[in-house]
Amino acid sequence: MVTRIPVTGDRPYDVIVGRGLDGELPSLIEGAARVAILHPPTLRERAEAVGKAAGVATVVPIEVPDAEAGKSIEVAARCWDELGAAGFTRTDVVVGVGGGATTDLAGYVAAAWLRGVRWVPVSTSVAGMVDAAVGGKTAVNIAAGKNLVGAFHPPAGVLCDLDALDTLPAEDIAAGLAEVVKGGFIADPRILELIEADPASAMNPRGDVLRELVERKVRVKAHVVSVDLKESGLREILNYGHTLGHAIERREKYTWKHGHAISVGLVFAAELGRLTGRLDDVTADRHRSVLESLGLPTAYSKEAWTDLLPAMRVDKKARAATLRFVVLDGLAKPGILAGPDEDLLERAYAAVAR
Numbered sequence: 553m554v555t556r557i558p559v560t561g562d563r564p565y566d567v568i569v570g571r572g573l574d575g576e577l578p579s580l581i582e583g584a585a586r587v588a589i590l591h592p593p594t595l596r597e598r599a600e601a602v603g604k605a606a607g608v609a610t611v612v613p614i615e616v617p618d619a620e621a622g623k624s625i626e627v628a629a630r631c632w633d634e635l636g637a638a639g640f641t642r643t644d645v646v647v648g649v650g651g652g653a654t655t656d657l658a659g660y661v662a663a664a665w666l667r668g669v670r671w672v673p674v675s676t677s678v679a680g681m682v683d684a685a686v687g688g689k690t691a692v693n694i695a696a697g698k699n700l701v702g703a704f705h706p707p708a709g710v711l712c713d714l715d716a717l718d719t720l721p722a723e724d725i726a727a728g729l730a731e732v733v734k735g736g737f738i739a740d741p742r743i744l745e746l747i748e749a750d751p752a753s754a755m756n757p758r759g760d761v762l763r764e765l766v767e768r769k770v771r772v773k774a775h776v777v778s779v780d781l782k783e784s785g786l787r788e789i790l791n792y793g794h795t796l797g798h799a800i801e802r803r804e805k806y807t808w809k810h811g812h813a814i815s816v817g818l819v820f821a822a823e824l825g826r827l828t829g830r831l832d833d834v835t836a837d838r839h840r841s842v843l844e845s846l847g848l849p850t851a852y853s854k855e856a857w858t859d860l861l862p863a864m865r866v867d868k869k870a871r872a873a874t875l876r877f878v879v880l881d882g883l884a885k886p887g888i889l890a891g892p893d894e895d896l897l898e899r900a901y902a903a904v905a906r
């Protein structure tokens with residue numbers, strides 16, 4: 553069974569969820585003579601299969617460093633050199649085969665090449681399928697912070713082949729579920745019920761529960777980015793838990809998994825909601841319990857606070873000196889907290905400090 557979830561707007565496309573989806577690729581790259589396939593070393597065989605499925609005259613495989621090590625301007629520059637050497641034109645297509653880090657890089661390489669060529673994420677991780685591959689946010693990291701250089705560049709289509717999850721380590725399945733939990737709190741509480749009912753099933757790549765979770769979270773994201781591609785309003789809710797999460801990732805020099813940092817960030821954001829009287833205790837406490845049921849971290853170093861506060865100031869939701877956070881006014885009722893004082897932030901941090 554194949555599920556097609558539409559993303560609407562100026563450049564509509566489908567997010568395709570199912571198994572054995574390589575046959576979907578040719579229609580997404582119609583008219584291309586060349587396809588570049590960016591992939592990390594561990595997914596070389598998968599990338600070769602995707603290259604064959606593309607059915608074009610020239611396939612240019614480009615191996616990139618794994619995970620966040622690939623999300624750099626130097627790696628992007630090497631990819632552009634390879635596109636140049638292969639004579640990539642505006643009708644050619646960049647494909648990213650991998651998790652969210654690889655597809656963020658592939659999308660950015662495509663966004664900047666000739667000022668924008670088509671790209672297709674062939675997503676192989678939970679975080680990639682439910683979040684990174686959908687919505688056209690592409691980016692690399694720089695020394696100043698996470699995802700600070702990038703572009704909004706929607707893909708031609710998204711392939712979420714659940715077969716890929718068979719080889720994804722359990723730790724990465726759980727990390728991806730942090731983004732699914734985020735979707736549960738900001739928009740679709742049924743997600744939380746499904747995980748709470750049976751966390752082990754939620755993590756089983758062959759089970760129906762994980763598929764339902766993937767589809768539900770994709771629908772949440774597809775709706776939001778259809779309404780607000782460029783994050784001028786509604787899209788900010790997808791950043792729930794990310795203001796602190798990105799600061800933790802930067803402090804850890806991107807050795808922490810994104811989903812782990814976001815898990816801590818979600819508990820912190822829930823605490824901000826509670827302390828400002830906007831979020832009830834039951835919903836605030838539910839953040840920690842559902843995330844911990846998946847084995848996700850909900851605490852971080854007490855001493856780190858003095859590093860994290862300045863790091864949060866480069867968050868893209870900030871406006872001049874005003875920090876802005878996504879908080880909840882209740883379950884599935886996201887809102888913005890603008891300009892909280894430092895004392896409030898520190899008290900919220902105490903809830904995750906160990």
Ligand SMILES: NC(=O)c1ccc[n+]([C@@H]2O[C@H](COP(=O)([O-])OP(=O)(O)OC[C@H]3O[C@@H](n4cnc5c(N)ncnc54)[C@H](O)[C@@H]3O)[C@@H](O)[C@H]2O)c1
Pocket residue numbers: 592594618619620623650651652653654655656676677678679680683684685686687688689690699716717718719720721724727728731809810811
């Ligand atoms: N653009 C967006 O809107 C958006 C949304 C969410 C996350 N992100 C970004 O996505 C990244 C997190 O995504 P991620 O967790 O997928 O990261 P990732 O790409 O680093 O993948 C995690 C690990 O899983 C491995 N992996 C991926 N698929 C595999 C498979 N099928 N089998 C075996 N190993 C596999 C990768 O090689 C890597 O080691 C972060 O960079 C984050 O900033 C972007």
Ligand SMILES: O=C(O)C(=O)C[C@@H](O)[C@H](O)[C@H](O)COP(=O)(O)O
Pocket residue numbers: 683687689698699700731783787788790791794868
């Ligand atoms: O799609 C969005 O919008 C998000 O915020 C989704 C996040 O899960 C994702 O990590 C995104 O890359 C964060 O974007 P940023 O603009 O805060 O860098």
Ligand SMILES: [Zn+2]
Pocket residue numbers: 683731794810814
């Ligand atoms: Zn994220």
